[in-house]
Amino acid sequence: MKYILIAIICISVFIIIGIILSPKLGYQNPYIIKVDATISSIINNSGSSLTDDFMIWVSMYGREVVWSMVIVFMSIFAGWKGKKIALILVISFLIIIPLNTLFKNFFERPRPPVETQEIHISQETDFTYPSGHASIVTAGALILMILYRREKELILSIILVCEAALVCISRIYLGDHYLFDVIGGILLGAGISLLSISLSRYLDPILISMRKYLKKSI
Secondary structure (H helix, E strand, O other): OHHHHHHHHHHHHHHHHHHHHOOOOOOOOHHHHHHHHHHHHHHHOOOOHHHHHHHHHHHHHOOHHHHHHHHHHHHHHOHHHHHHHHHHHHHHHHHHHHHHHHHHHHHOOOOOOHHHOOOOOOOOOOOOOOOHHHHHHHHHHHHHHHHOOOOHHHHHHHHHHHHHHHHHHHHHHOOOOOHHHHHHHHHHHHHHHHHHHHHHHHHHHHHHHHHHHHHHHO
């Protein structure tokens, strides 16, 4: 129940921020828009060529590649607990991906202008709020921090939390998103992951049946 309440708060704040940022809905707050653009510009223009290359790499591979590897690892090498976590990750991601598209098209916030950025690796033409990268990696990191945190497990979870933070920063650094796009993605990812964890008890009968079936087969 605790996770469900926090999830509702996260998603509610996410929607409120989206309304404030959306040019389509007519509730834009000029001060917040200005602060968002200013801080995002500072982050975007704060690096070196070495940092640029690193952030490009993090942005390109830190979502699909890293988290696909995490799912495979948890499925194969982390026992039945890992299999359950992998399933929760997959379910969360499958919910977040269409929700990202839905909310982007609802709020219709344009991406940062390319001409104002020092580097910009993508030619994305979709809308910007929320950040899909931020929502996916946040959901993954939060699931692991809650469910995979015993002794040596915690080391991997902390590493992936740091990885998720770098991915979030890279999206602003590279000029693909404003700061509040990333914050919105974090809130959405956290909300969906907490809901998935709360409802994950319903997966236990499926996993128990699968385990019994495999034992019989062997």
